[in-house]
Amino acid sequence: MNAAIEKPESSAAKLTMLLAGVVILLMMALGLIMRATQGNLIQLDPALFYQIMTAHGAGMVGAAALTGAAILWYFVGRYVELIEGIYWAFLGLFLLGVVLILGGIFIGGYGGGWTFLFPLPAISGGAWTSSAAASFILGYISIGVGFLLYYLEVGRKLISKYGGISGALAWPLAFGSGKPEDAPPPTIVAAMATTIFNTIGIVVGAAVLISSLVNLLMPEFAVNALLAKNMTYFFGHVFINASIYMAVIAVYEIIPEYTGKPWKTSRAFALSWSAILLLVMIVYPHHLLQDTVMPAWALVMGQIISYLSGIPLLAVTAFSLCVYLRGSNIRWDLASALLVLGVAGWSVGSAPAIIDGMISVNKLMHNTLWVPGHFHIYLILGEVAMAFGFMAWLVKDARATGLAGMDRVAFWLYLLGGAGFTLMFLISGALSIPRRWAVHVPEWFLQDRIAAAFGALVVLAALFFVSNYARGLGKSRSS
Amino acid sequence: MQLTVLVVTLLFMGIIAAYFIAAVQASDAPQSEINFDARRSRLIWSLLAFGAVVTVASLWSWPHAVRTTSDVVTVNATGYQWYWEIDKESVPVGKPVVFNVHTADVTHGIGIVDPNGRLLVQTQAMPGYVNRVEHVFETAGLHKVICLEFCGIGHHDMVSEFNVVSKQVVRR
Numbered sequence: 001m002n003a004a005i006e007k008p009e010s011s012a013a014k015l016t017m018l019l020a021g022v023v024i025l026l027m028m029a030l031g032l033i034m035r036a037t038q039g040n041l042i043q044l045d046p047a048l049f050y051q052i053m054t055a056h057g058a059g060m061v062g063a064a065a066l067t068g069a070a071i072l073w074y075f076v077g078r079y080v081e082l083i084e085g086i087y088w089a090f091l092g093l094f095l096l097g098v099v100l101i102l103g104g105i106f107i108g109g110y111g112g113g114w115t116f117l118f119p120l121p122a123i124s125g126g127a128w129t130s131s132a133a134a135s136f137i138l139g140y141i142s143i144g145v146g147f148l149l150y151y152l153e154v155g156r157k158l159i160s161k162y163g164g165i166s167g168a169l170a171w172p173l174a175f176g177s178g179k180p181e182d183a184p185p186p187t188i189v190a191a192m193a194t195t196i197f198n199t200i201g202i203v204v205g206a207a208v209l210i211s212s213l214v215n216l217l218m219p220e221f222a223v224n225a226l227l228a229k230n231m232t233y234f235f236g237h238v239f240i241n242a243s244i245y246m247a248v249i250a251v252y253e254i255i256p257e258y259t260g261k262p263w264k265t266s267r268a269f270a271l272s273w274s275a276i277l278l279l280v281m282i283v284y285p286h287h288l289l290q291d292t293v294m295p296a297w298a299l300v301m302g303q304i305i306s307y308l309s310g311i312p313l314l315a316v317t318a319f320s321l322c323v324y325l326r327g328s329n330i331r332w333d334l335a336s337a338l339l340v341l342g343v344a345g346w347s348v349g350s351a352p353a354i355i356d357g358m359i360s361v362n363k364l365m366h367n368t369l370w371v372p373g374h375f376h377i378y379l380i381l382g383e384v385a386m387a388f389g390f391m392a393w394l395v396k397d398a399r400a401t402g403l404a405g406m407d408r409v410a411f412w413l414y415l416l417g418g419a420g421f422t423l424m425f426l427i428s429g430a431l432s433i434p435r436r437w438a439v440h441v442p443e444w445f446l447q448d449r450i451a452a453a454f455g456a457l458v459v460l461a462a463l464f465f466v467s468n469y470a471r472g473l474g475k476s477r478s479s
Numbered sequence: 480m481q482l483t484v485l486v487v488t489l490l491f492m493g494i495i496a497a498y499f500i501a502a503v504q505a506s507d508a509p510q511s512e513i514n515f516d517a518r519r520s521r522l523i524w525s526l527l528a529f530g531a532v533v534t535v536a537s538l539w540s541w542p543h544a545v546r547t548t549s550d551v552v553t554v555n556a557t558g559y560q561w562y563w564e565i566d567k568e569s570v571p572v573g574k575p576v577v578f579n580v581h582t583a584d585v586t587h588g589i590g591i592v593d594p595n596g597r598l599l600v601q602t603q604a605m606p607g608y609v610n611r612v613e614h615v616f617e618t619a620g621l622h623k624v625i626c627l628e629f630c631g632i633g634h635h636d637m638v639s640e641f642n643v644v645s646k647q648v649v650r651r
Contacts, residue, residue, distance in 0.1 A: 047632045113629045119606060120585045120631060125560040127632045225586065225606040268519060290588065290603045290627075292543045292610045300538060307530045315523045318495070319515075322502035327510035344499040351491035358533075359542040361484055364598055367588055367627040430485035432598035434590065434627055437635035443596065 012087050014473060016070035017391045019095075020063045021466040024384060027059040028462055032455040038440040039448030047127055049438035050111035054136075057114030058101055061240055062143065064379060066094060067387035068246030069150060072194065075187045075253045080157040086149055093146030100139030108132020113436070115236055116140070118208070118228035122216050130216045137213050144202045144209070151202075155195040158188060168192035169277070170270035183265040186252040193277040194245045200281065201238030204231050226293065233287035241280050244346060244378065247386040248317065251339050254393050255321075258336045259328040272316035279309045289362040299359060306357025310350045318347040334407040334465075335396055338389030341415060345381025349374055352426055367436070370429025373422055380418040380458060388414075388465045395472025410464040417457025424451035481597065545577050545613045552576045554641075556624065558587030558604040561633025563624050569642040570616065577613045580604045587637065588627030594620035601627050616643040 030052050037044045044052070073087055104110040110132040112120045121133035162168035162184045170189050172178025183189075208231040211223045252263045285302030288294050321343050330336060352374040356365050365371070392407075403411065428447045433440070440448055505511075555566045556578055570576045580589050582604035590601040591614060599622075602612040616622075619642075626637035 046635065050629075050632055050634075111632060115629075117586055117629070120629075123560070123585050123631075125584075125631050125633065226608060229586070229605070268516075288603075290601055290610070291605060291608075292545075292602055292612060293605065293608045296541065296543070299543070303538070304530075304534055307534070311523060311526050314495070315519055315526060318499070319519055319522060322498055323515045325502040326505040327508055328506050330506045340499075340503065344496065347499070348492045348495045351495065352488045355484060355488050355491075358537050360537055363542060363600055364481055365484065366601060367590075368598065426485060426488065430481040432481065432592060432596055434625060434635075436629040438632075439635045 010074065012084065012091070013070040013074040014394055016066060016091060017387070017394065018470060018473065020066045020070065020387065021391060021469055023059055023063040023066075023098075024387070025459070025462050025466050027056050027063060028455070028459045030056040030059070032452060032459055035448055035452040035455050037438065039445050039452050040440070040442070041449060041452060044438070046438035047109065047111060050113075050127075051105050051109065053436060053438075054111050054113055055102065055105050058105075058136075058140075060379065061114060061236075061243075062094075062098065062101075064243040064247075064383045064387070065143075065147070065239060067390070068243035068383070069147070071250045071387070071390050072154070072187075072191050072246040073150070075249050076154055076158070076191045078253075079185065079188060080161050082157060083153055086153040090146040090150040093142050093149070097139040097141075097143035097146070100135050100142060102139075104132045104134075104136030104139060108135055110136045112136070115232055116209070116212060117232060118212055118223055118225055119215065121212055122219060134213060134216050137209050137216070141206060141209050141213075144206050147202050148199065151195045151199045154191060155199070158192050158195070162188060162192075165192065165196070169274060170265050171274070173265065173267055174270035174274055180264060180266055183270060186263055186265050186269060187249050189265055189270060189273045190245060190249050190252065193273045194242050197238055197277055197280050198242035201235050201242065205235030205239065208232050208235065226291065229288065229291070230284075234281075234284045237284040237287060238280055240375075244383045244386075245276065245280075247383050247390070248343065248346075250386050250390040250393070251321070251343055254339055254390070255324070255330070255336060258331045258333075259324070261324065261328055263324070266320075268316055269320070272312035275312050276309075279305055279312070283309050286357040286362075289357075289359050290366050303357055303359055307354050310354050313350055314347055318343060331401075332403040333392070333396065333401055334403060334411060335389045335393035337403050337411050338385045338392060338414075338465075341411075342382050342384075342386030342389060345377055345385055345418070346383070349377030349382055349422075352377070364432075365429055367434060368429040369425045369433045369435050372435055373425030373429050376425060377418075377422045380422060381415070384462075385414070385418075388462070391465065391469040395469055395476060397476060406464065406468075410461045410468075413457050414461035414465070417454045417459075417461060420454030421451055421458055424448075424454065543612065545611045546575045548575070550574055551613075553579060555579045555581065556589055556604075557581040557583055558589065558626065558630070558637070559583045560585065560631055561626070561637045563589070563626075563637060563639040565624065565639060565641055567641065569644045571646050572616050572619050572643055573646060575613050575615050577611055578602070580610045580612065582606055585630050586628050587630050590625045590627040592623040592625055593618065594622065603628055619643050619645050 036042045109128040158168040169192050170183040173183040208228050214221045256263050283305040285298040286306045424447055433444050552570050557564045580602050587604040591599045593599055600614040602610040621640055624639040
């Protein structure tokens with residue numbers, strides 16, 4: 001696409017990816033600091049460790065969501081006219097949220113974790129004030145409001161152009177006699193499904209955030225802790241998954257450029273997205289498997305739906321990409337390699353996730369380092385790989401073609417570092433090392449230090465991806 | 480158990496990774512004539528059948544079942560920021576021990592760790608609720624109680640101990 005006639009969503013996406021890339025890099029550095037602290041390589045005060053942990057969690061989830069949102073907006077803009085001002089409002093509210101969150105953490109001392117699990121924000125044992133927690137919560141609310149605006153715009157445009165929600169979800173093809181050639185493109189189906197479930201997720205999240213906020217101001221306003229936990233994990237699960245489901249749109253749109261073969265909406269594709277829409281919203285009880293007071297049916301549902309959620313991913317997304325790649329003569333460069341890695345990492349990461357979703361396994365693995373193990377595979381080798389792939393593609397005209405030189409080195413460094421880093425989490429989880437501990441005992445230092453070494457490789461590679469992207473942006477502007 | 484879980488997980492991860500590696504390697508091979516739709520259907524049905532078997536096998540006896548027989552030893556454990564209060568110093572080997580887990584403030588998670596550092600069982604401590612979990616200890620020795628839900632700046636300091644003793648010692 002010629003830069004001179006670039007669509008407005010292009011510059012918005014480019015700026016967003018630059019901001020998000022820098023945030024991801026900083027958050028990875030915080031992650032490395034935490035693993036080095038646990039390995040006794042550096043010393044951190046536990047209060048600061050937990051502040052860093054909170055910033056790392058909120059920052060990575062936020063950056064993943066932001067990159068997903070930029071990808072969705074960019075590619076949906078190929079099919080419908082989106083109001084640019086909405087995106088800037090979304091980005092403005094997002095940045096306001098970031099300021100409130102960072103202020104709450106590093107000025108107010110809030111270190112209650114990104115999951116703000118009720119009633120911890122209000123009961124800190126003297127570690128932070130109510131206003132610090134309120135600032136953190138208001139930051140989330142600001143980001144949530146921005147996302148609701150964003151989805152309202154995307155949703156209404158898709159609904160009006162593609163014949164309602166059912167049309168945009170390709171239901172005539174999935175459940176009726178519709179033909180594949182009449183179905184909307186994969187990007188639209190994915191965008192419609194994500195818009196629906198993430199809007200619901202954010203609304204539920206906003207409700208529990210507001211309840212927590214009122215509780216901070218008026219402690220006599222009590223919330224049922226189990227209900228709050230259900231709502232928090234419903235929101236958290238849906239929101240972080242939405243970022244992956246938004247980012248995969250980059251695969252649908254970009255990979256065909258490298259193969260010359262279009263990615264079409266098939267019946268299996270349409271059915272799988274309808275299944276995702278349902279499954280992503282009913283799977284969250286797998287986060288509460290150790291609450292024995294939960295109704296047994298909900299926990300059974302959590303286990304079964306965890307497993308079923310893997311089927312659209314493995315049998316449709318992963319399987320289709322692998323079939324698509326065979327004999328495709330795909331051109332490899334940093335963008336295509338990272339995008340394919342993103343789907344592969346996401347698929348591979350589903351194995352430890354599904355296995356931990358079994359109640360009997362969860363009893364031994366829940367809240368050990370196994371848990372960050374699985375979601376760091378989803379993120380480092382999944383969503384973030386897709387985001388870096390999208391960034392590499394955005395500046396590809398300014399870059400050398402092919403996967404050679406430093407691109408090749410950085411790609412393999414990232415893959416090796418990411419695989420080693422996450423594998424150490426899984427091994428540590430199997431060795432019963434708890435997660436979210438600022439201080440580790442000497443028996444755990446070795447695993448922590450190996451993880452830190454692999455983590456350093458990830459940070460190095462990410463530094464290359466982000467700085468190269470920034471350079472690419474500079475070059476394309478000057479040309 | 481944990482080691483088995485790790486090995487099985489790595490096996491599944493390896494299979495998925497191998498499938499991707501094979502597809503990438505075949506990207507410059509000639510187009511295949513294989514009917515992939517039929518293959519996909521077989522994959523879905525196999526996954527559903529496998530899942531059904533694993534689901535039934537893993538839930539046949541309810542993992543959170545708590546016995547109410549007369550030989551049950553009950554332990555009340557309460558989480559505070561940042562310590563555990565446990566009403567028994569020792570419990571017997573070989574008998575069902577039921578932990579009634581409370582919290583006095585925020586959400587905690589109780590984890591029982593054996594003398595080798597292996598997590599044996601856990602449950603959450605929820606404000607306003609009592610989560611109950613049962614375990615039959617197989618070996619005697621000093622066991623640790625740790626916190627497995629982030630509860631603030633002293634989270635990692637919530638370590639207590641209790642003894643698991645042979646039945647003879649308990650009787651004495």
